[in-house]
Amino acid sequence: MTSITWCIFLPLLTAGVLLLIPSSLKGLIKTVSLLGAFVTFLISIGLVRGYMLGESAPGGADRVLEERIERILDGAALGPAYSVGPQGKERWRADFLTPRIENGRSILVKPTVFSEFTPGAQEAWEQAAELILAKSVSLTTHIKFVEYLPWIQRFKINYFVGVDGLSLPLVALTTLLCVLCFVWSWNIDKGTKGYFVLFLLLESGLIGVFCALDFFLFYVFWEIVLLPMYFLIGVWGGENRIYAAIKFFIYTLVGSVLMLVAMLVMYFMTEPHTFNMLTLMNLAPGFSPGVASLLFVALFIGFAIKVPVFPFHTWLPDAHVEAPTAVSVILAGVLLKMGGYGLFRISYPMLPGTGTDKFFIALIAVLGMINIVYGAFCALAQKDFKKLVAYSSVSHMGYVLLGLAALNHTGVTGAVLQMINHGVSSAMLFLIVGVVYDRAHHRDLTRFGGMALQMPWYTGIATVGFFASLGLPGLNGFISEFLCFQGAFDFRDGATGSLITTTQGIHSPWIVYVSLLGIILAAVYILWTIQRVYLGEVKREEYKRFPDVSFREVLALAPLGILCIVLGVFPNGLIEFMNGSLTAVTDLVRGAMGN
Amino acid sequence: MHLLNHLQALLTLPVAVTAPGVEQFRDTFYPAIIDSLKYFGPETQVAVAAIAILLLDLVLPIQFSKHLAWAAILGCLAPLSGIGHYYEDSKSLFLGMLVIDPFANFFKAFFLLGSIPVIMLSFVSRKLEGRRMGEYYFILLSSVFGAMLMASSTHFLTLFLSLEILSVCSYILVGYFRTERKGAEAALKYIIYGSIAAAIMGYGFSLWYGMTGSGEISSLARVFWSPEHEIYTERNQQALAALTVTFAFLFVFVGFAYKIAAIPMHFWAPDVYEGAPTVVTAFLSVISKAAGFAILLRFLGGLSSSVSGLAPGDMAVKLWAGVDWRLILIVISILTMTLGNLAALWQTNLKRLMAYSSIAHAGYLLMGLSILGTATRYTGTQTIAFYLVAYLSMNFGAFAVAILVENRLNSSELEDYKGLGRRAPFLAGALTVFIFSLIGVPPTAGFMGKFHLFMGIIDVGGWPYYLLAIAAAMNTALSAYYYLKIARVMYFEKGSSLELIQSSALGRVVVVGMLFLTFYLCFCADSILKTTLNLGMHV
Structure with missing residues (x-):
């Protein structure tokens, strides 16, 4: 077993251990889960360090x-x-x-x-x-740390996993967020055992999705993520949890069965038949344009539901509002990234002809624009604190689409960076909402106010998160949003200038101009939120008794706050880390255009 | 086996005969029949076991009567050695009435092994407690006998007979509790539907016989593709023949559709499933359905390359107006799964819900039938065989939980499943796994089965099949709604009682076995595929 296999299955193993512990020993259950998640995190850090060796990294x-x-x-x-x-x-x-x-x-x-x-x-x-x-x-x-073992040989399915500059940061993000979530979930007392078992299963699934290099394996992990999520929302969620859980499940299932059909069509259209994602990147671009377009649409719906792209986004606010805080963190921080990751790992390299097709480029760019602006307007209208953050996620994931549509190195880097930055900052925002919800037991923005007086530390940390989300220079959100816009704007970027001629007609700068509105709107809804929650008068007597953030809460929030600043000031390390892989994929896609 | 050899020696015809008819009998028919007998061992053993149980029950005191279950299990295990011994043999038996081939052997083993959980569940079922069980197991084994014959019959006569053996036994099982209104009503409905279906099917057989002059399945394709076909040179005559073929095909299909609970013969399923004892429902939904599919595969094989010797993907196999019969199956498949799933959405009784779910699964299985005779890497037979094994694991698993819960709560209403997650953590957890398997979510058997079916149809390609794939995919998402309803009531809703639900050890053994199989079929699919990918039919 290589370290990557450990990384994928250690959470699952921990879950297995948990099943043996009697459910009354809640403290032990929490400790074991946290330990399992932490060791997984350490392994993923080990992978990152190993990957930085470059050529000599193990398991090439x-x-x-x-x-x-x-x-x-x-x-x-x-x-x-x-x-x-x-x-x-x-x-x-x-x-x-x-x-x-x-x-x-x-x-x-x-x-x-x-x-x-x-x-x-x-x-x-x-x-x-x-x-x-x-x-x-x-x-x-x-791609490093590869493990290749035969699984179901009669269908040519293999256990083929490995990581590259695109997936490894997402794996690290997942393991980090899971550790923080376990710290946060220390106060879960209802069905503790089930909660942690499901959460660990979720972690395994998520890491698996990012590591899989076999399409079938990818699909299996993709679906495994669904199950624990359904129960985590349905059992530990809020009032309307049953509706939210089933909506989430069915929405995503529709997307994934379409993906299954597309996957099988790809399998049978390649010669030799294969589920190997790398082989597909080589062979699938040879499909006829008609087939490729249909496949692209099927896959796109699957991924778009996860991102979520307008008009498939309606499950997200429901799921977020009902989910417990830690689950929201994973949902926004990692689950949404599966969609963007899928687009960049599967749709783009396997069907590059459609990726550069005028219509689809325009479609993705316009949908990105709609996401940004529409999400921001929706956020503006919310009275529920958590729903506001949820819609801001919709808005922020729009930048990812915009960057991906740009299809040049700047844009793509921005998009992937935005996925990671959003993973950090939105996770932080949900925790911030959680802090106040745990005290006030409601999330109505109109009833808050003056928190800064009672909870100065909390307000300080929250401000970092909010400004990172807003895109203040010096914090992480700014860099990636800037790169996305720059990529979408500057068509002349990169070695091949020809992209301008193919996409100029539709991919007009107007999309960028309109999208820029999102930045202003983000400033509006975020500043307004800060004002409504933290500033002004204390509206209720009981708010005055709220204790400031506890040690547990700081432990979960501080690493994210630090990451916001570090990634904002030194984004170059991460960009360099991803550079090789992103360039390879971008070149692959642009190469398919025949320049 | 030894016994049969002795029997064979005993039966060697001693008398010298002269008449020509008798001579022909002595020289050709008699040796053929005697030779076939040794392959008939498994069926004989089941029949002997069934009768032995019936007789044994006469002398047993009533408190030991329930232990006849072990004799029944033995009766299911013993024939396996004979099946294993002749597994690879492929020949026609009893002058073309029956056949032995890997296909038949696979299904026989499937029925026998699949009956073991049914017997074990009958043993633990509280509803059957305190009764004389001899006749129950006799009827159960008789229906297994019928199912085994169905898998190996190649002649309309044996086909009809074996189907009726299974049906008649099922009628009795459904109405086993005479005093229960629902059971009696269900049995009556079942009989009426069964008789109508049998009558229509018989008419279909007669049409086929009229056209081919033979009752053998292998001669079915003669009407499509043979030198005789050139008789129909006149345009209108050809059209008439095509019309007859179409009706003959549809009539026979109706008979089988009744067994597998596919549209348009599905109406009986919900009432019968709800009214029958839950064990019998489990039996009907898996074994009886599998037998239906075995016979359908054999019959439709006669219209395609696997039995008739037609070239793979031969488009000469056409019905009226040039319609490919597979197209009809595609339409029936889509209708069956959609209707089954839509109707299941509103159910509040677990057994009724499972009835509609079993209709939907018949629809998925029909996907496998619709690719028969096309030149693909994975044939319809393989995909269906694998899916049936997967279906066995998850459906028996779900019914096992239902029976164990029913033992305590005396109900299968979903309302009473509220809070089961706390009251019976193991049973609820297991049922959740089976539910996800029924939806088709990895890593479970149901997913691999569905995946295999999808592989089959997408490999064929062409818009009808892509449409079918999309329809099946959407149905999968649709079905999630009502399956998850079960998970929802168990975990998300609070029950009125918090009392723990105890379950018997044997019942838990069945559940664990099915759980194991559910995961095994996904993680170690290769080991089963090795068998299901090699199910040759005798040509």
Whole structure:
């Protein structure tokens, strides 16, 4: 077992241990879960450090795949002409497994003498071809800590996991937020055991989604995330929790079954059939434009529901309002990122033709714009504190779409950075809402006021979070929003200037101008919220008795506040970290345009 | 096996005969029948076990009567060795009446193994307590006998007979408690529907017989594709023949649709499922349905390459107006799953809900039938066989929980499941797993099964199949609503009582077994696929 497998399954293992503990020992349950989550976090930090070694980082995808190919060829009867010595294998490989480059894609065609092969050799060819095609994708060199094991061989499904500069920050974000959530959830007393078991299951699923490099595996983890979420909202949620839980489940299930169909269509349209995401990045771009467009739409709906993109966003405010604080944190901090991640990991590299298609580019950009502005207006209208934060999430995820639509290096970097920054700042905002809700037991903005007098520390920390969300320079939100706008605005960025000509007509600067409105609106609703909650008169006598933030709350909030500042001042470390992988994907997509 | 060999030696015809008819009998028919007998071992064993139980019950004191369950389990286990021994054999038996091939053997083993949980659940079911159980297990084993015959029959005659054996036994099981109004009503409805379906099917058989001159399934394709086909040169005559074929096809399908509870013969299911003893409902929803699918696969195989020797994907197999019969199945499949799921949305009784869910699952399974005879990597037979195993695990699991709860609460209303998460944490947790498996969420058997079906239809491609895939996908999301309703009442709603619900050890063994199978089929799918991917039919 490699460290990445530990990272994925340690939470699950911890959940298994929890099941053995009697449910009356609540303290022990909490300690064990926190310990499990913390060790997982340490492992993910270890992965980050290991990844920074660059070329020499362990478990490079190219090396692991090469070993696998060698093993397949060693194990197969290659036929009498090739059975002599090690050179025979090399010759077989040179004769039948040398890919031909066509339109920037590697292609392997079944040899014409194929029918004369033994079934074993045919199977070996199919297996090896899949891996050789995977290896030829430039992204492969950026993927580290790979583990590749056969799972369901009759469907060619493998346990294939690994991380690159895109997924590793999200994994680290997940593990960090989970630790903080466990700290926060120390006050959960209703059904403690079930809560922590489900939460750990959720963590495993989330890490799995970001690590999976096999489409089937990706889908399995994607769905595993659904189950604990349903129960966490439904059992530990607020008044209207049943409605919110079922709405969340069915919404996302609709998206994911569409994804399943698209996945299978891709599987059968590639030759050799494969679920290997890297091989698909190589082969799927060869689909005819019509098929690719339909696949793109099916996948896009699946991911858009998760992001959530207007008009699929209505589950989000409901789920957020009803979910307990810690679950909201994971929901906003990580779950929404699955959508953006899916777009960038699956839709873009596998169907780049549609990614650069005028219509889809325009669609994503316009939807991004709608998200930004519409989300901001909705946030402005809310009286419920949590709903306001939820709609601000809708607005902020719009920047991700805008950056992705720009399809240049700046925009894409901004989009991914925005996912991480939003993960930090929105998580913080939900915790901030949680602090006040735990004391006042309501979230009605009109009934608050003057918190700054009673709770100065709380107000101080909250201000950091709010200003990070607002996009104040010096805090993290500013950098990524700026990059998204710059990317969407500056079409001339990057080596290929041709993007301007393909997208100029629709991808007009007007989209950016309108989206900029979101910044102003964000300032309005956030400043107004600060004013309504923290400033002014204390509206009620009982508010005067509220204690300031407790140690537990500071423990959960402080790391996020520090991250907001660190990422705002030194974003370059993270940008450099992601650079290689993002460039590889961007080049892949733009390469498919035939420049 | 030894016994049969002795029997064979005993039966060697000793007399010298002269008449030509007798001579033919002696030289061809008699040896063929005698030779077939050794393959008929498993069925014989089940029949012997059934009769033995009936007789044994006459002498047993009533308090030991319930332990006949162990004899019944033995009766299900013993034939497995014979099935394993001849598993790979593929030949026609009893002059084309029956057949032995891996397909039949797989389904026989499926029925036998699948009956074991039913018997165990009958043992723990409180409703059946304190009664003489001899006749119950006799009827149960007889219906297994019928199901086994169904899987191996290749002639309209055996097909009809075996179907009726299973049906008649099921009628009795449904109405097993004579004094219960609901059960009696259910049995009556079941009989009426069953008789109508059988009558229509019989008419369909006669039409086929009239066209092919043979009762064997393998000759079905003759009307489509054979030298004789050239007789129909006249345009109108050809059209007439096509019309007859269409009606013959639909009539026979109606008979089978009744067994699998597919549209348009699904009306009986909700009432029968609700009215029957829960154990019997479990039996009907899995074993009886699986038998229906086995026979449908065999029959439709006669219209496609797997039995008739037609080329894969042969489009000559057309009905009236040039419609591919698979297209009809696609339409029926979509209608069945959609209607089943829509009707299930409003149910408040678990058994009734499971009835509609089983209709919906029949719809999913029909997806596998609609790809029969197309040239794909994963055939309809494979996908259906795998799905049935998955369906067995989750459906028996759900019914096992329902029975254990019913034992204590004497109800299967969802209302009474409120707060079950606290009252019976293990049962509620297990039921949740089965529910998610029924929805088709990974990592469960139901997901792998559905995935396999999707693979089958998407591999064929073409817009009808893509449409089917989308419809099935949307239905999956639709079904989540009512399945989750079960999880909702168990966990999200408070019950009136907090008293713990005890369950018997044997009942928990069944639940654990089904839980294991549910996960095993997903994580170690390879081991089952090895079997289900190789289910050859005798041609």
